[in-house]
Amino acid sequence: MKTSRLYLGALILMIGTITLSAQDDQSIIWDHEDVICKEQEHAEFKIQQRGNRTAFADQTDIYYQIMKWDIDPAQYYITGEITYFFKSKVDNLTAFHLDMANELQVNSITRNATPLTYTHTSDQLLTISLGKSLALGETDSFTISYEGAPPSNGFGSFEQGTHAGQPVIWTLSEPYGVRDWWPGKQDLIDKIDSVDIYVTTPPGQLAASNGKLMSTTELNGKLIPHWQHRYPIASYLVAIAVTNYSAYSQYLPLDNGDTIEILNYVYPETATQSQTETERTIQIMANYNRLFGTYPFAAEKYGHAQFGWGGGMEHQTMSFMGGFSFGLIAHELAHQWFGDKVTCGSWTEIWLNEGFATYLTGLTYEDQSPDIYWPQWKTSTSNSAMSQPGGSVFVDDTTSTNRIFSGRLSYNKGAYLLHMLRWIMGDEKFFAACRDYLDSPGTAYDFAYTAELQSYLEQRSGKDLDEFFNDWYYGEGFPSYNLTWTQQADSIVFWLDQTQSHPSVSFFEMPVPVSVVLNGAPQTFVLDHSTQGQRFSFPIGNTVIENVSIDPEIWILSKNNTVTEITTSTYQPIGQNSFNVFPNPAQSFVEIVPAKDVFAADFIDNLGRKWKTTISAGRIDISALSPGYYILMLKNSNGDLLSVQSIVIAR
Incomplete structure (x- = not known):
């Protein structure tokens, strides 16, 4: 190599x-x-192929597996032998259950060379009779020898392809594909604590897999790499890929003097380009280490194995990659955490x-x-x-x-x-x-x-x-914010409303950032929005307000937000709580209490459109207004602004 x-x-x-x-x-x-x-x-x-998920997944804890496969990428076939070491999680355990595709054939199941009986039913459930009863916490082991042509389905778990005329076989088991190529527990309950993987291949072929490459031996003209993984692993993250790979390593130095190996198995015809592209992994990993702690499998390796599918898959310690774009490298590496x-x-x-x-x-x-x-x-x-x-x-x-x-x-x-x-x-x-x-x-x-x-x-x-x-x-959906603001003496005053895109959420309680450009300098004010029509006031001194915007840094999921400025030169508000406006929500009218001094009212919708109305005996007819949120501005006979409130018209 x-x-x-x-x-x-x-x-x-x-x-x-x-x-x-x-x-x-x-x-x-x-x-x-x-x-x-x-x-x-x-x-x-x-998902369409998932079939049975065993009802027995939580009865046993697999703590170690020895996994041996014989793969020739030119042949769509797998021969395997897997030894399972497990502990009983229940009392009186007499059988062990695994998912296994019907296309795979069991040759034997033994414990210490003694055959065990089993059934392999049409629902793809393999049931092994242990020949004894295990107590809670008791350990046992058995070995399954099997072979077959795994089910072929185009985007399946065991796939054969070519690159530059060379054959390649790879596996990809998420979410329910383990059983297609090895008998396993297809669940999200039991991680295998430790595995040793041996893949026998023809000469000139390399096998990529999980963990650290411990050795590569030759036997009868074939190569047998030994991969060792000493971290818990979900069964769907176990994987192998075999072809005439070109291999190279890159290294991320750590502050303590250690390094993390990034081992890359790539197609030789694109190796030069791949080596340039995979260099990006180093800085991406350094950033993840800083934010989330050192790469979680640092004692072994991280790596990439190129395969014939257009995306990627985060197999533990070695992501399988259809290419080496920046985003794909970042996404699959992130999954390691x-x-x-x-x-x-x-x-x-x-x-x-x-x-x-x-x-x-x-x-x-x-x-x-x-x-x-x-x-x-x-x-x-x-x-x-x-x-x-x-x-x-x-x-x-x-x-x-x-x-x-x-x-x-x-x-x-x-x-x-x-x-x-x-x-x-x-x-x-x-x-x-x-x-x-x-x-x-x-x-x-x-x-x-x-x-x-x-x-x-x-x-x-x-x-x-x-x-x-x-x-x-x-919940579902997101808010749309309606912000109204004005400058009052040495303060800026906001009123904030929201509508929701989906009825499952009646109100999104969020701190909403509002950016205000004051004398050329942006300043952020945070509106802790907990009720409709909420009023906020912040001192800004004797400054010029040049622009107001909602969440320009896109911290919050919100859409179709509006910002409306109140620009009355004679603005002399008495305060929004000086008048009672009811009912709210309203349908056809609202009442103003006290009505004295209130002569007219302006309604402004979330698009900034204004409707002028008059008041008769403290009552405002709103039957002509469409349902929605409005800013209500109450004025006296001189046109002076007395109060600003929000109101909902609902029918």
């Missing part, structure tokens, strides 16, 4: 100056959306994998191109999330492929949920909470749920986030 070692300690600063190239400039939003589309495309097929180290405990909560990976891709743009590509990423991601009025990040239907792997909701809205939490909490507390989620004993190298993430966020922020998650995670 020819290996190129690229020590890049001093070069990291140089890489930081070149970062994104002109080629990236042409495809910045592209790549982000293409990653999502390719992953959804693969998952669509696999969010998806591999900590894995969503249910496909209903896939956002814990995909929302985080999408957001970390955005953080890569923030790190390397804060003025150009980071704003573009925020615009693209938020626009996608709000391209329809409804939709929840929480997946309530795991039978729907489009729902689970929705680019709009699981990826983009999930990413923006995190961005809004960062805004609410501030960088220090937000990233600390993310590290808590990754490193705490209950979640590190295990499965996790949204409720656990919320708990860590609440502990760091000191805030109750139930309302936030009810609105943004379980």
Whole structure:
């Protein structure tokens, strides 16, 4: 094996100056959306093929597997032998259950060379009789020898292709494809604590897999690489790929003097270009290390294996890559923290994998191109999330492929949920909470749920986030803000309303940033919006207000916002609470109390259109106005402004 070692300690600063190239400039939003589309495309097929999920998954804990495969990429076939070491999680365990495709044939199942009986039923369930009863906590092991041509389905779990006339075979098991090529526990309950993987290949072929390459031996003219992985791994993240790879390593130096190896298995015909492209991994990983803690499998490696599918897959310690675009590298690497180290405990909560990976891709743009590509990423991601009025990040239907792997909701809205939490909490507390989620004993190298993430966020922020998650995670839609402002003496006064795009949320309680340009300098005021028509006042001194805008940095998912200035030169407000306006919401009329001194009223809608009305005995006829939110300005007979309030017309 020819290996190129690229020590890049001093070069990291140089890489930081070149970062994104002109080629990236042409495809910045592209790549982000293409990653999502390719992953959804693969998952669509696999969800349709998922079949049985064993009802017995929580009866046993697999703590070690020895996995041996014989693969010739020119032949669509697999021969395997897997030894399972496990512990019983129940009392009186007499059978072990695995998912296994009907296309695979069991040759034997033995314990210490003694045959065990089994059944392999049409529902693709393999049941092994243990021949004895295991007590709670008791350990046992057995070995399965099998072979066959795995089911072929176009975007499946075991695929054969070619590159430059050379054969290649790869696997991709997310979410329900394990059983297609090896008998396994196809669940999100039990991670295998440790694996040793041996892949026998013809000469000239290299096999990529999980963990650290311990050795490569020759036997009868064939090569047998030994991959060793000593971290817990979900079964769908176990993978192999075999072809005539060209291999090279790049290294990220750490502050303690250690390095992290980035081992790349690429097609030889594109190796020169790939080596340039994979260099980007170094700075991306350095940024993730800074934000979320050192790469979680640093004792072994990270790497890429090129394969024949157009997207990527975050196989633990070695992502399989259809190419090496900037966004794809960032997305799949991000999964090593969010998806591999900590894995969503249910496909209903896939956002814990995909929302985080999408957001970390955005953080890569923030790190390397804060003025150009980071704003573009925020615009693209938020626009996608709000391209329809409804939709929840929480997946309530795991039978729907489009729902689970929705680019709009699981990826983009999930990413923006995190961005809004960062805004609410501030960088220090937000990233600390993310590290808590990754490193705490209950979640590190295990499965996790949204409720656990919320708990860590609440502990760091000191805030109750139930309302936030009810609105943004379980709820649907987003707000549209209607801001009215005026300058009063040495203060700026705001009134803020909102409408909601979906009826599942009655009000989004959020701190809303408003940017005000004062004498040429922008200043941000935060409006802690908790009720309709809320009034805010901030001292600004004797300054000139040049511009007012809502959330120009795109911290919040909101759309169709409006800003209206009150420009009455004789503005002398008595105060919004000096008059009672009722009912509110109203249908055909409103009453003003006290009515004395109030002569006229102007209604301004969220488009800035104004309707002038007169008052008769304290009553205003509003039957001609359309339903919606309005700013109500009460005036005296001289046209002086007495009060500004918000009102809802609902019918």
